[in-house]
Structure formats: C-alpha cells, structure tokens
Amino acid sequence: MKGVAVLGSTGSIGVSTLDVLARHPERYRVVTLTANTGVDKLYEQCLQFRPQYVAMADEASASALAQRLKSKGLRIEVDSGVAGLKSAAAHPDVDDVMAAIVGAAGLAPTLAAVRKGKRILLANKEALVVAGDLFMQEVTQHGAEVLPIDSEHNAVFQCMPENFRDGLARVGVERILLTASGGPFRTKPLAELESVTPEQACAHPNWDMGRKISVDSASMMNKGLEVIEARWLFDAKPDQIQVVVHPQSVIHSMVEYADGSVLAQLGNPDMRTPIAHALAWPERHGSGVGSLNLFDVARLDFEEPDTERFPCLRLAYEAVTAGGVAPAVLNAANEVAVERFLDGSISFPSIPRVIEQTLEKVTNGDEQSLEGLMAADREARGVAEQQVAARV
Ligand code: NDP
Numbered sequence: 001m002k003g004v005a006v007l008g009s010t011g012s013i014g015v016s017t018l019d020v021l022a023r024h025p026e027r028y029r030v031v032t033l034t035a036n037t038g039v040d041k042l043y044e045q046c047l048q049f050r051p052q053y054v055a056m057a058d059e060a061s062a063s064a065l066a067q068r069l070k071s072k073g074l075r076i077e078v079d080s081g082v083a084g085l086k087s088a089a090a091h092p093d094v095d096d097v098m099a100a101i102v103g104a105a106g107l108a109p110t111l112a113a114v115r116k117g118k119r120i121l122l123a124n125k126e127a128l129v130v131a132g133d134l135f136m137q138e139v140t141q142h143g144a145e146v147l148p149i150d151s152e153h154n155a156v157f158q159c160m161p162e163n164f165r166d167g168l169a170r171v172g173v174e175r176i177l178l179t180a181s182g183g184p185f186r187t188k189p190l191a192e193l194e195s196v197t198p199e200q201a202c203a204h205p206n207w208d209m210g211r212k213i214s215v216d217s218a219s220m221m222n223k224g225l226e227v228i229e230a231r232w233l234f235d236a237k238p239d240q241i242q243v244v245v246h247p248q249s250v251i252h253s254m255v256e257y258a259d260g261s262v263l264a265q266l267g268n269p270d271m272r273t274p275i276a277h278a279l280a281w282p283e284r285h286g287s288g289v290g291s292l293n294l295f296d297v298a299r300l301d302f303e304e305p306d307t308e309r310f311p312c313l314r315l316a317y318e319a320v321t322a323g324g325v326a327p328a329v330l331n332a333a334n335e336v337a338v339e340r341f342l343d344g345s346i347s348f349p350s351i352p353r354v355i356e357q358t359l360e361k362v363t364n365g366d367e368q369s370l371e372g373l374m375a376a377d378r379e380a381r382g383v384a385e386q387q388v389a390a391r392v
Helices: 012-022 039-049 059-071 081-090 104-114 125-141 151-159 190-195 198-202 211-219 221-233 272-280 311-322 326-342 350-361 370-391
Strands: 002-007 028-035 053-056 077-080 096-099 119-122 145-148 173-180 241-245 251-257 262-266
Touching: 002 012, 002 081, 002 104, 012 028, 012 039, 012 096, 012 272, 028 039, 028 081, 039 053, 039 059, 053 059, 053 081, 059 077, 077 081, 081 104, 096 104, 104 119, 104 125, 104 326, 119 125, 119 272, 125 145, 125 221, 125 326, 125 370, 145 151, 145 221, 145 272, 151 173, 151 221, 151 251, 151 262, 151 272, 173 221, 198 211, 198 326, 211 221, 211 326, 211 350, 221 241, 221 311, 221 326, 221 350, 311 326, 311 350, 326 350, 326 370, 350 370
Parallel strands: 002 028, 002 096, 028 053, 053 077, 096 119, 119 145, 173 241
Antiparallel strands: 173 251, 251 262
C-alpha cells in the first residue's frame, strides 16, 4: 500500500485527488494533508481520511484545527508554517506527493519532497516556472520522479515515448502541441475586457478550478506558465512548444514526431483522469470520470492564439526565452496582479501591463540558486505592487 501526501488538499486539485484515493482504499493510505487557512475543510478531511500528520501554512488556523481535533479525540499531529508544510511533504511514510499548493508558495515544500527522492505528482506549475532548472537538477540528483498532473503535460507525457529523457531529437519528437481552451474571453469584444468582473473571469467554459488558475486561464497566462513548465518537464526548446487553441478541451495535448505522426490524448475535461493516471502509473485504474462520448462532442476546432488579445502568452514566451530570473519575475508579478484583480484593485487588462512593467524594471540575471530566485521573486512582488498602486 502506498503512503500519499496531499499538499493543498483543500483546493480544487486536492479535493479531486482525495476523491480518486477514496476509490482505491486497498492501494492508498493518506498519510499527510496540508492547507493554508481552510480549517473547516481540513477538519472534515481529517475525519474522513485519518492522516497521521497535517500542516497549515497559517499558524492561527493550525491552532484552531489542533483544538478541534483534540476535542473530537483524534490523535493527529498538527504543525504550521513552511517548516510544517515541508515536513508533511518529506514525511518518512510518504511515497507519493501530490504537489497542489497554488503559486510559488508550493516550491519549498515540493523541493523538500524531491530531496527525499519521493515520487512527485506535480500540479503546482509555478514551482517549475520559478525554479525549473534547479528543480529538475535536484530531481536527478536525489533520484526523485516527476509525473505531470496538469492535464496538458499529463497528455504530453502519455504521448511521449518511454525514453524521452534521452533527448527529444534522439527519440524523434519534433514538437509539443499544447492545447488551450481560450478561456471565457476568447471571443469577447476587446473593448469589453476593461470592465469584466472576477466572477466572469472565474467562470471557465470547460473546467472547474481554483480562482487563481481560473483568472490565469482567462488571461492565457496559464498557457504561458504551461509553456515554461513543458520546457523543463520535457527538456524542450521554447520554439518546439506550440500553443493551439482548442475550445472544446477534449484533446488535452499532442506530440508531433519526425515522421509526421501526431499523437493526441483525449478525454472529458475532469482533472481526476490525469490524477488517476499519475497515481497508478505505469498501471491504470479507475478515476470516477465518465466515458468520452464523441457523438456528443461532434467536432473539434483549432485556432492560432491571438497574442494581441492575450499579451500574457507573449510575455511568458519572452521570459522563458530570456531565461535567468525572468520567469520567476513573470510569475511573481502575475501572482500579485491576479490577486489585485480579484480584490477589485485593477482591471483585467491591467494584469499584463503590471507584469510587463515589472519585467522591465527588475534587472534580469542568471542567478539560479534558490536564494537568488526567491530574492528576485520578492523584488518583483514589491515592484508589481508599485505598478498596481500607480494604477489605482
Ligand atoms: P486552489 O486555490 O483551489 O487550492 C489551493 C490550495 O493551496 C489550497 O489547499 C490552499 O489552502 C493551499 N494554499 C494556498 N496558499 C497557500 C500557502 N501560501 N501555503 C500553503 N498552502 C496554500 O488551487 P487549485 O487546486 O486550482 O490549483 C493548485 C495548483 O494546481 C496550482 O498551481 C494550479 O496552477 C495547478 N493546477 C490546477 C488545476 C485545476 O484544475 N484546478 C489544473 C492544473 C494545474 P486553503 O484552502 O486553506 O486556502
């Protein structure tokens, strides 16, 4: 039986992961869970899954949870802060770690699991955007394993030959075709984007996700972050990664080979499929997702992405091509801008403006140590907040 840690268990991916785990009690045991402030949800999960250890980033929330577990007579160890999250990830009884904390906050706990040689089921794409080079080096150094959870990267993984780590050219892979739904504003008149609300941005046509990734999908920064994620997961050059807008979200991505073959992975848009795939790999087991009805889907459409409508996609390609700390700066500025859009401080089209100005103001360098990347992240957050303030 495998021991599993679910980092970010109270979020959209976390809840879907627990749903899949609960379908296979003979195969998996939930050992650790983590959250930030969601005491009620984590308490309910503790009652259902009886983990050994839980951690909350927020100290006051951890105390409140510990109190409630104690009065219920549950003997579950509760810890807090980044140290607690790292312990949950690196716990000795854990084999597989679902890395599903949102944002750069997921990097340190996920790296802690990498350093213990765990199998990482990686949903937290921001970890690779901020520190892709360092992260993949540590994976190799510590004999860890990374299986992608992002539906696109999981699809690419499924379409790759087993030995893709020998190098894409050697195994005959020409291009990765990352599909994108285009989000809720794909066809909205540009002039109307200035007044869209957070609720409209979070109403994704095909996927039900957390608020940050929903806004990223609406701006297509999500696809930009995924281009950077794919660059590191598959050791691909940015110009080998083509984004294809595919509004139905049925093809989750494709791999093109030197002989002209294009392999695709299809399925209903439900994250339990890639989660179950990565949990069971190299075997397969059920996920709770229904069978794909191609007669209902009826047609598959494809469009080129419009970088005038979605400047975030252009900014992400520029950042990954520039290298150095630029992707970390891009990510930090995006996290600030999305949060400020969600709290009503800036308009939707201000998101790329804040990011572009932050990228211009923070000097790029080739620093790749964790400390250096974190310093760039902090500086970028400060500069991005200044750009937000200048717009309010
Ligand atoms: P949610 O916002 O739904 O959940 C985020 C989780 O992270 C929650 O458990 C939250 O705890 C926790 N969390 C938030 N901030 C912190 C922090 N500072 N320290 C520790 N924990 C924190 O996000 P999603 O589940 O949508 O996304 C999670 C990750 O997976 C993201 O990186 C996203 O890009 C990626 N992903 C998501 C997909 C989806 O369909 N949702 C698809 C592909 C990738 P609390 O509840 O207490 O706030």
